[in-house]
Amino acid sequence: MAKGLAPAIVAEMSGRAWTGTAVTDVATQWAGETGLKASGKCPFGQLPLLEVPARGKMPAQNIGQSVAICNYIARIAKRKSGLEGDGSQEYAVSQMLMAEGEDLYNALQKNQTTAFVKEYGKDGKVTKEESKKWWTEAAKNQIAMLDKLVSSTEGSAFTKGGTSTGELYLFAMLHQMKLVKGDILDDAKALLAWYDATKANASVAKVLSGESAIGELKQYFMEH
Structure with missing residues (x-):
């Protein structure tokens, strides 16, 4: 849970399609040479991470920090x-x-x-x-x-x-x-x-x- 629970709830509430991966094995999924931390994807070297795919002229984007992730999802969510x-x-x-x-x-x-x-x-x-x-x-x-x-x-x-x-x-x-x-x-x-x-x-x-x-x-x- 930690900082990952809120973004997951907001994503589910948004009405938009989304996928997610929970880190269940820190040693292999997060740490180590092939882990997410070493990949450089996380802007501040920590989870959660929102990976936004490229759309039209908009390039792909990696968003860190729970507050930023939740506010971004809210911005693109369905109005209802x-x-x-x-x-x-x-x-x-x-x-x-x-x-x-x-x-x-x-x-x-x-x-x-x-x-x-x-x-x-x-x-x-x-x-x-x-x-x-x-x-x-x-x-x-x-x-x-x-x-x-x-x-x-x-x-x-x-x-x-x-x-x-x-x-x-x-x-x-x-x-x-x-x-x-x-x-x-x-x-x-x-x-x-x-x-x-x-x-x-x-x-x-x-x-x-x-x-x-x-x-x-x-x-x-x-x-x-």
Whole structure:
């Protein structure tokens, strides 16, 4: 999952045909002389990567960084997808939520062990005590602010359609938080209702079940 979940959900929601490849063997698919990292395709030497084929006079393009990938897909998506929201105000809300999703991801990288970094206090991770404090204080504070924001709207989502790029990006990060701490949203009733509704969306459910073009996306943040 990590940074790959959000682009997969946005791609599935876009209404455009797409294919995807999940890295299941880091040693062979990513690292090594024949791996993707050595290929030079990734602009910043990291995943995810969106490979856009040439079309007419437009040359092929490799796009890195999850936010850029999601925004690009939203730009070329079918109008009914709702990825860019309805008007400038919803677009602003979407971008705001995307930035919040980035903040949550960066905090998770620092405060939670992963499938690859399995010990606290090493490789840039805080101590286990500091991790617990983040989950109970800073993370809960961010969730409370999100709950207040979604509660202030006329409907049950942050935008009328509920499928803006920022909402899907935020969902991808909250979903990964919830996989680690199943009760993390329990005190945020409005946010939890929005999360559950988004999770039930057919396109989102297809990605989470491993039935989309990218296949199974394995859990990244976890306890050991």
